[in-house]
Every structure is written in structure tokens, then in C-alpha cells.
Amino acid sequence: MPSISALQARQILDSRGLPTIECTIWLDTGVAVTTSLPTGTSKGKYEAVELRDGDATKFNGKGVLQAVELLNSTIGPQLVGKDPLNQASLDQELLALDGTPNKAKIGANTLMAASQAILKAGAASLNQPLYYYIQQSFQLTPSLDIPTCIYTMINGGQHGADNLDIQEFELIPASYLDFQASLEMAVTLFERLGQVLVTKGAIHSVGLVGGYAPHLFNNTDAFEIQVETIKASPYTFAQDVFFGVDMAASSLYQGGKYRLKDKSQPFSSTDLLEYYKTMKTLYHAFYFEDPFHEDDIASWKSLTAEFKDTAMIVGDGLLATNQARLTQAIAEGWCNAILVKPNEVGTVSETLAIIKAAKEAGWQVVMSHRGGETNDSFIADFAVGVGAEYDKFGPPNRCELVEKYNRLWQIYTEISALQAAPTVQTADNEGPQIP
Ligand code: 2PG
Numbered sequence: 469m470p471s472i473s474a475l476q477a478r479q480i481l482d483s484r485g486l487p488t489i490e491c492t493i494w495l496d497t498g499v500a501v502t503t504s505l506p507t508g509t510s511k512g513k514y515e516a517v518e519l520r521d522g523d524a525t526k527f528n529g530k531g532v533l534q535a536v537e538l539l540n541s542t543i544g545p546q547l548v549g550k551d552p553l554n555q556a557s558l559d560q561e562l563l564a565l566d567g568t569p570n571k572a573k574i575g576a577n578t579l580m581a582a583s584q585a586i587l588k589a590g591a592a593s594l595n596q597p598l599y600y601y602i603q604q605s606f607q608l609t610p611s612l613d614i615p616t617c618i619y620t621m622i623n624g625g626q627h628g629a630d631n632l633d634i635q636e637f638e639l640i641p642a643s644y645l646d647f648q649a650s651l652e653m654a655v656t657l658f659e660r661l662g663q664v665l666v667t668k669g670a671i672h673s674v675g676l677v678g679g680y681a682p683h684l685f686n687n688t689d690a691f692e693i694q695v696e697t698i699k700a701s702p703y704t705f706a707q708d709v710f711f712g713v714d715m716a717a718s719s720l721y722q723g724g725k726y727r728l729k730d731k732s733q734p735f736s737s738t739d740l741l742e743y744y745k746t747m748k749t750l751y752h753a754f755y756f757e758d759p760f761h762e763d764d765i766a767s768w769k770s771l772t773a774e775f776k777d778t779a780m781i782v783g784d785g786l787l788a789t790n791q792a793r794l795t796q797a798i799a800e801g802w803c804n805a806i807l808v809k810p811n812e813v814g815t816v817s818e819t820l821a822i823i824k825a826a827k828e829a830g831w832q833v834v835m836s837h838r839g840g841e842t843n844d845s846f847i848a849d850f851a852v853g854v855g856a857e858y859d860k861f862g863p864p865n866r867c868e869l870v871e872k873y874n875r876l877w878q879i880y881t882e883i884s885a886l887q888a889a890p891t892v893q894t895a896d897n898e899g900p901q902i903p
Pocket residue numbers: 507508509510511677714716784836837838839840
């Protein structure tokens with residue numbers, strides 16, 4: 469069985485121009501795999517620690533050279549000679565190097581760079597596609613399907629560039645549209661939305677994550693312009709396409725209230741819940757990510773009880789892909805879906821355990837990119853391999869994001885070909901062989 473012969477990490481830049489980690493593992497067969505890590509923009513306080521150098525003379529303190537050094541001098545040599553198929557035990561070795569619950573010693577980014585590279589190396593050692601290796605090895609889903617994509621159209625808040633408070637306005641395709649049809653719809657509507665914004669003089673740029681960051685009066689305008697765009701398109705609103713929001717509400721919270729430009733007075737938690745009820749009725753929104761502050765638990769529970777199974781109440785900053793938070797949230801009914809961001813955790817094994825726990829509770833899993841991305845499409849394979857019901861990779865725009873959609877497209881083609889004409893596996897169990 470192939471073993472790890474070397475690991476090399478380096479500092480690269482993410483889509484915001486901020487440093488992040490790239491890591492390569494070589495197998496003794498000469499095969500090499502490379503992975504890079506996204507980094508967060510609107511970070512939750514419950515996220516594991518991301519190790520940054522803090523040297524203000526370099527990259528404004530945001531360098532990751534300490535993490536790179538740890539990978540090259542400590543973690544790499546420890547992994548040499550090991551079998552990359554032993555993901556669980558190698559992750560345990562990594563965790564032992566840190567020893568803290570929130571990865572405060574060596575950083576979740578340091579650990580995940582190695583853990584993710586080990587996963588890719590495992591797939592490469594069997595010559596299997598990554599998504600297939602993940603599905604076969606960890607058995608979190610019996611079937612290979614493309615998750616329903618949640619496409620970000622407009623960015624506000626910390627991801628925006630103008631006066632919208634809502635961080636992401638999402639477009640969600642109806643479940644009867646397959647991946648290819650949904651991507652075509654998202655691309656069509658994204659382009660048309662840009663044209664409508666120009667026509668309205670709502671001069672647009674794109675925000676941090678590539679969605680439009682238009683000059684609009686308030687959040688309601690953003691909904692109305694999207695409805696108008698869909699109505700003038702070949703698609704039917706509330707039949708082919710629905711809405712969702714990532715409120716990132718912790719960033720709207722001031723002195724126990726929520727500030728939104730839709731109203732001059734701040735919203736109480738009760739006002740905000742009513743606002744969501746209206747949004748659901750008027751705009752057929754059924755996806756509410758971080759609708760309240762991450763410590764306003766009573767409001768989360770009220771919204772989840774109010775909407776029951778008719779909407780997804782999604783914990784992002786609330787849960788921060790953290791096992792302890794998830795366990796409590798499941799027991800107490802805080803929400804009914806989790807946004808999974810592997811880079812918040814520290815290792816692949818811990819991420820898989822969180823996904824398993826969420827699935828066992830009957831929750832839906834949304835696999836997510838971060839505000840600072842790279843061209844690695846790891847997350848697309850990971851979403852398919854673990855059987856996530858949804859993924860959120862941003863708008864169908866910009867290389868670092870379309871890379872994920874293009875990878876899903878490739879996987880879609882492979883899976884479709886397999887379903888149409890199942891082929892015989894090779895003796896080496898190399899996974900799907902595409903005709
Ligand atoms: C989010 C993500 C993805 P961030 O908030 O859901 O868009 O971004 O990196 O800001 O957490």
C-alpha cells in the first residue's frame with residue numbers, strides 16, 4: 469500500500485488577497501496531491517482558532533508562516549511512512565499535537581491543511597475520485613447525488629459594498645431541477661439580474677464573495693428586484709425558484725436589538741421573527757441562515773418551532789461546525805439544519821462526526837465555502853461524498869467559486885454516466901470508470 473513520503477506547505481493568497489495555506493503530500497509512488505484552505509470573513513466566536521502570525525510588518529499581521537513552519541518541520545516528518553488510508557488515526561495524531569478543544573495551540577488551519585491533504589492522498593493512493601473515496605470510506609450516504617445548490621445572488625453586510633444589511637440573498641432551485649438545469653437557471657438569472665440593476669441605475673459592483681453589491685435603498689428593494697428579474701425570465705417564481713437569506717445576524721446586533729435599514733427603529737427579536745414570517749409569505753423564502761445572534765438562543769428556538777418543517781433554520785455562526793454546540797442544539801431544538809465549514813473544525817474526522825450526528829438527528833446538511841476562497845474544489849467532492857443535501861458555494865461567478873460548480877458538473881456527468889450505463893469496476897477497485 470502506498471505511504472506518505474513527504475509533505476510541503478507554503479503560504480498563498482486567498483480570493484481576498486489574504487494569506488492562507490497550501491499543502492502538498494507526496495506518496496512513495498511519486499503521486500502528489502495538493503490542497504489549500506479557505507478562510508472566513510464573518511467569523512463566529514465559537515469557531516476553532518485560526519493561527520495567524522500577528523506580525524504587523526507582514527501582511528498586516530495576517531501571515532500564516534507559523535502554520536507553514538509547523539506543517540513543514542513537525543507535522544510533515546511525523547506523517548512520513550504512514551498509510552494515508554488511516555485517516556482516523558492520523559487525525560488523532562494531529563489532534564494530539566494540539567491538545568486543546570478549540571485548536572488554540574497550533575490552529576485549526578494548520579491541522580486541516582494536513583488532514584485535508586491526507587484525505588486527498590488516500591483517494592489518490594487508490595486511484596479513486598475524491599468524492600467516491602469519501603463515500604466508500606466513511607459510509608455517510610448510500611448514494612451519490614449532487615446536493616441542491618444554494619446560489620448567492622446579492623451580497624450585503626460584511627460581504628457587501630454598499631447599504632444592504634442582509635449578508636447573502638440566496639436563490640434556491642426547486643428540487644425537480646437537476647444540477648445542470650439548476651446551474652443554467654442560476655447563471656441565466658445572475659446575468660439578467662445584473663442587467664436589471666444597470667437599468668435601474670443601481671450601479672453595481674460585486675461584493676467580497678462575488679455576488680452583486682448594488683446601490684439599493686434597503687433589503688426589500690433587493691427582494692423586489694430579484695422577483696422582477698425572475699418574472700421577466702423563462703422561469704416561474706415560487707415554482708422553479710425560491711429565496712433564502714444568510715442574515716449573519718450577529719453582525720446586526722447592537723445593545724440587544726437588530727439594526728436593519730428596512731425600519732428606522734431597531735428590531736426586537738420578536739419584530740425580527742415577524743419580519744421572517746413576512747419574508748416567508750411574500751418572498752417564498754424557506755432558507756434562513758443565522759437569523760438571530762449566536763447567543764439569542766430563545767429566538768432561534770421560537771423561529772424553529774414557528775416554522776417547524778416548512779423552512780430551513782440553518783446554524784452557521786450559531787454552531788460554528790462545533791460538536792458540543794451541535795449536540796446542545798439538537799437536544800434543545802435550536803434549529804433544524806447545519807452549515808458545515810470544514811475549516812472551522814480542524815480535522816476531516818471531526819467534520820465527518822459532526823455530519824453524522826446532524827444526519828442522525830434528521831437535520832439537513834449544507835456544505836459551505838468561506839468568504840476567502842481558493843481554487844481548490846475539495847469542498848465539492850466533500851459535499852457529494854458525505855451526501856450533503858445542500859451546498860452553498862456563492863454566486864456562479866469568479867474563478868474560485870465557479871471552480872466548485874465546474875467540479876460538481878464534472879461529478880454530475882460521471883454519476884449520470886454511471887447510472888445510465890453501469891460499468892464494471894477494475895480489479896484494483898479504482899472506483900467509477902467513465903465510458
Ligand atoms: C457565510 C460564509 C460563506 P464567511 O457566512 O456563510 O458565504 O462566509 O466566510 O463570512 O463565514
